[in-house]
Amino acid sequence: xAEVLKKVDVVTVGAGWTGGIVAAELTKAGLNVLSxxxxxxxxxxxxxxxxxxxxxxxxxxxxxxxxxxxxxxxHNVNGLAxxxxxxxxxxxxxxxxxxxxxxxxxxxxxxxxDFEIKTKSFERYGNKLGNDYTLQDWGLxxxxxxxxxxxxxxxxxxxxxxxxxxxxMGLFRSSPYPQEPLENTKxxxxxxxxxxxxxxxxxxxxxxxxxGGYTNPDGQDLAPCQYCAYCERFGCxxxxxxxxxNTVIPKAMSTGKYTIRTHSNVIEILKKDGKATGVRFVDxxxxxxxxxxxxxxxxxxxxxxxxxxxxxxxxxxxxxxNTGKGTLGxxxxxxxxxxxxxxxDEQFNTYMGSGALGTTCDDYNGDNFxxxxxxxxxxxxxxxxxxxxxxxxxxxxxxxxxxxGAKFKKALNYxxxxxxxxxxQGASLPHKSNYLSLDPTYKxxxxxxxxxxxxxxxxxxxxxxxxxxxxxxxxxKKMQGVRSIKKGAYLKDYSVVPYQSTHxxxxxxxxxxxxxxxxxxYLQHWDMDxxxxxxxxxxxxxxxxxxxxxxxxxxxxxAEGILKYHKNDRQLV
Amino acid sequence: xxxxxxxxxxxxxxxxxxxxxxxxxxxxxxxxxHATELTHVHKKTQESSNKIRGKMFFQVQTDFDNLSAACxxxxxxxxxxxxxxxxxxxxxxxxxxxxxxGYNDREYLQGPxxxxxxxxxxxxxxxxxxxxxxxxxxxxxxxxKRYKKTFSSLKGVEQxxxxxxxxxxxxxxxxxxxxxxFTFLRDMTIAGVLSDPIxxxxxxxxxxRMMQYPGAQMSYIDKITSDEFFDIEPMSLADMEG
Ligand SMILES: Cc1cc2nc3c(=O)[nH]c(=O)nc-3n(C[C@H](O)[C@H](O)[C@H](O)COP(=O)(O)OP(=O)(O)OC[C@H]3O[C@@H](n4cnc5c(N)ncnc54)[C@H](O)[C@@H]3O)c2cc1C
Ligand code: SF4
Numbered sequence: 001x002a003e004v005l006k007k008v009d010v011v012t013v014g015a016g017w018t019g020g021i022v023a024a025e026l027t028k029a030g031l032n033v034l035s036x037x038x039x040x041x042x043x044x045x046x047x048x049x050x051x052x053x054x055x056x057x058x059x060x061x062x063x064x065x066x067x068x069x070x071x072x073x074x075h076n077v078n079g080l081a082x083x084x085x086x087x088x089x090x091x092x093x094x095x096x097x098x099x100x101x102x103x104x105x106x107x108x109x110x111x112x113x114d115f116e117i118k119t120k121s122f123e124r125y126g127n128k129l130g131n132d133y134t135l136q137d138w139g140l141x142x143x144x145x146x147x148x149x150x151x152x153x154x155x156x157x158x159x160x161x162x163x164x165x166x167x168x169m170g171l172f173r174s175s176p177y178p179q180e181p182l183e184n185t186k187x188x189x190x191x192x193x194x195x196x197x198x199x200x201x202x203x204x205x206x207x208x209x210x211x212g213g214y215t216n217p218d219g220q221d222l223a224p225c226q227y228c229a230y231c232e233r234f235g236c237x238x239x240x241x242x243x244x245x246n247t248v249i250p251k252a253m254s255t256g257k258y259t260i261r262t263h264s265n266v267i268e269i270l271k272k273d274g275k276a277t278g279v280r281f282v283d284x285x286x287x288x289x290x291x292x293x294x295x296x297x298x299x300x301x302x303x304x305x306x307x308x309x310x311x312x313x314x315x316x317x318x319x320x321x322n323t324g325k326g327t328l329g330x331x332x333x334x335x336x337x338x339x340x341x342x343x344x345d346e347q348f349n350t351y352m353g354s355g356a357l358g359t360t361c362d363d364y365n366g367d368n369f370x371x372x373x374x375x376x377x378x379x380x381x382x383x384x385x386x387x388x389x390x391x392x393x394x395x396x397x398x399x400x401x402x403x404x405g406a407k408f409k410k411a412l413n414y415x416x417x418x419x420x421x422x423x424x425q426g427a428s429l430p431h432k433s434n435y436l437s438l439d440p441t442y443k444x445x446x447x448x449x450x451x452x453x454x455x456x457x458x459x460x461x462x463x464x465x466x467x468x469x470x471x472x473x474x475x476x477k478k479m480q481g482v483r484s485i486k487k488g489a490y491l492k493d494y495s496v497v498p499y500q501s502t503h504x505x506x507x508x509x510x511x512x513x514x515x516x517x518x519x520x521x522y523l524q525h526w527d528m529d530x531x532x533x534x535x536x537x538x539x540x541x542x543x544x545x546x547x548x549x550x551x552x553x554x555x556x557x558x559a560e561g562i563l564k565y566h567k568n569d570r571q572l573v
Numbered sequence: 574x575x576x577x578x579x580x581x582x583x584x585x586x587x588x589x590x591x592x593x594x595x596x597x598x599x600x601x602x603x604x605x606x607h608a609t610e611l612t613h614v615h616k617k618t619q620e621s622s623n624k625i626r627g628k629m630f631f632q633v634q635t636d637f638d639n640l641s642a643a644c645x646x647x648x649x650x651x652x653x654x655x656x657x658x659x660x661x662x663x664x665x666x667x668x669x670x671x672x673x674x675g676y677n678d679r680e681y682l683q684g685p686x687x688x689x690x691x692x693x694x695x696x697x698x699x700x701x702x703x704x705x706x707x708x709x710x711x712x713x714x715x716x717x718k719r720y721k722k723t724f725s726s727l728k729g730v731e732q733x734x735x736x737x738x739x740x741x742x743x744x745x746x747x748x749x750x751x752x753x754x755f756t757f758l759r760d761m762t763i764a765g766v767l768s769d770p771i772x773x774x775x776x777x778x779x780x781x782r783m784m785q786y787p788g789a790q791m792s793y794i795d796k797i798t799s800d801e802f803f804d805i806e807p808m809s810l811a812d813m814e815g
Pocket of ligand 1: 013014015016017018019036037038039091092093094095096097098099100101102103104105106107108232233264265266267300301302303305356502503534535536546547548549551
């Protein structure tokens with residue numbers, strides 16, 4: 001029998017960005033919050049030996065233990081899903097701070113176009129993609145989101161500059177970025193010049209790696225970034241990269257109203273008479289089960305696990321791709337990445353850098369160009385970054401170089417400091433056959449079904465990918481001193497093997513209508529007033545940007561919703 | 574080298590805001606906040622980090638010699654410097670096969686095991702160290718069949734032919750594809766050349782030196798805006814012990 005613990009005001013499942021933000025905001029307002037986190041405690045102190053590519057970069061030292069839990073994957077409804085046995089395509093976070101500890105820090109707002117994508121693209125192009133693409137508005141507008149974005153960016157001390165196309169896109173800001181952009185470098189200037197020659201509008205990538213010393217509105221300090229090059233996939237040993245463990249979590253702790261219980265894997269949301277009553281979890285040190293009663297339950301365990309918990313707890317209606325009925329699991333989207341590598345004879349300090357040190361442009365993103373003649377909607381940002389190349393993961397060699405042997409060795413050693421990549425990060429639009437559900441066969445270490453991912457790239461993805469890949473090649477060719485270029489391959493079928501992006505979205509979508517969304521625009525579950533679900537799972541589609549600015553903004557909105565609910569005890573919209 | 578030796582304590586004094594780094598200590602209950610100081614001192618570079626070596630996984634010398642020969646073909650010695658053997662890569666691989674990597678420790682290993690499509694990734698109940706062992710034994714078997722000689726004594730071109738056949742899936746194994754073994758072998762050779770010397774490869778940081786990679790430096794803040802290229806003496810995590 002599970003032991004029943006003392007009731008708390010609010011329980012969050014997981015203590016990453018979303019859990020941390022919700023905890024900080026609610027404890028500041030006087031509520032008692034408990035986060036159940038399956039991983040261990042970690043602080044900046046843990047990262048003294050972090051400059052270890054083999055341990056953290058290649059063997060994912062900070063990430064989910066897949067022997068306990070993973071997902072299964074197939075391309076389509078007719079396929080047999082098999083376990084994602086070793087992480088590849090995307091990297092799931094674990095431990096206190098979640099993936100917010102080992103993210104890069106690229107911090108983009110989504111476009112006004114994104115939030116009203118269905119309305120706006122239908123207005124301009126009609127139903128261009130057809131009914132198989134399940135485009136959906138998000139139920140609120142950029143204007144509604146702006147103050148939450150502003151709040152998250154101030155919490156993180158984002159370093160950035162105004163996007164030259166901001167006005168055209170309606171991307172207004174109520175206040176400037178808290179810090180000026182990170183330092184500029186020779187590599188990035190090379191890209192900037194080429195982009196300008198192509199009449200693009202480059203600007204410095206908004207970064208959560210603090211340029212200077214910064215104190216955020218909660219009184220939490222960030223140190224100056226050292227451009228140490230062990231950033232994404234690694235924790236920052238300086239406390240320079242904004243992360244839940246140096247911002248919202250210590251803030252919540254300082255109120256005396258916050259507790260994190262580690263080694264606690266949540267397996268079910270408990271409910272009675274249309275309300276959540278708490279959660280059931282397993283202490284992974286003893287495998288003993290506990291029941292944690294709570295007035296309010298908040299799912300903050302990343303989009304896959306958020307969807308899984310709703311599914312195993314039978315809350316909401318599972319999406320069925322054959323009938324189009326149900327919302328839970330619907331509109332799973334990913335991201336497409338493309339690029340061209342340019343090789344030089346001149347050497348660059350490619351091994352230095354920071355997680356979000358870069359320059360980008362939005363000329364081919366969103367609806368910033370006319371899509372009438374194209375077979376796709378939306379677009380991609382086009383960028384160049386200097387993250388600091390690490391040698392195992394990054395071995396740029398020119399076209400035609402063998403994979404191993406004497407010629408490979410020469411090319412590897414020569415080109416490591418002589419290559420610059422022009423990349424693209426593209427939007428992903430929902431398709432009726434891409435979705436999440438429970439796997440009928442495979443189980444996690446606690447006996448619960450794994451979540452099943454049914455996904456493949458769509459015609460929309462392929463057309464967009466080709467278009468942007470060609471653009472990256474155009475920019476790369478224009479860079480001064482370029483010796484040769486290697487254009488990336490066009491998109492094939494989705495594979496879980498190579499790393500692509502941890503920008504998984506959808507499954508627990510938000511909206512103004514329970515027919516087309518799982519939660520309302522306060523991230524409150526339509527069927528259960530005291531249950532909130534927040535994360536990139538709320539996205540109705542994925543933009544040509546990284547998700548976390550929007551995830552953070554939604555977490556602030558969620559916290560506001562929870563406080564309103566706490567007063568009124570009912571559906572908020 | 575000495576130039577790059579920074580005392581972390583002083584470093585923090587120089588670069589940090591007043592108040593230090595705030596960290597949350599392990600929590601079971603309330604809030605405990607305290608300032609942490611990181612106290613590591615970078616020692617002088619050690620001569621070679623790996624004078625003491627031993628086999629933790631392979632039991633048969635021929636297997637280890639064949640593994641070594643195969644790695645050397647993937648990353649051969651040339652006028653730039655050492656190849657895989659000179660860099661200690663075979664020991665790196667052996668040691669890894671005896672640990673978490675070799676036992677697929679953090680991977681999902683529950684059945685049923687069904688061969689899927691390539692995009693679903695490998696689906697086998699075999700541990701990586703078992704795959705390596707069978708793969709290395711196959712090198713010997715093929716070599717004996719074709720040339721009546723042990724693999725490690727073949728000429729480079731002969732060894733390459735066998736490796737190419739593995740890479741192209743021309744050799745049959747039970748439970749996995751020969752290309753999967755080849756990919757492991759190739760990737761582990763590169764990892765052994767380029768991971769920190771604390772893991773037994775990249776001897777004396779020479780793998781890094783050949784590509785002008787400075788290793789586990791602490792900070793580039795004083796160099797990041799410079800247009801000049803810096804060829805910095807590499808630093809290992811071992812240089813921080815003490
Ligand atoms: C390598 C990498 C680089 C990235 N770079 C960027 C970037 O530059 N810009 C950007 O915008 N985004 C980036 N991201 C994505 C970003 O990290 C995520 O969007 C963000 O961390 C999501 O926050 P979250 O709170 O939803 O989930 P997480 O941060 O994943 O937190 C979820 C927490 O819940 C816990 N948990 C999960 N299941 C359970 C359970 N059953 N019981 C208890 N606890 C549980 C987990 O252990 C984890 O701590 C990156 C991600 C990765 C992996
Ligand atoms: S690059 Fe900057 S922010 Fe990233 S880990 Fe290093 S010091 Fe921290």
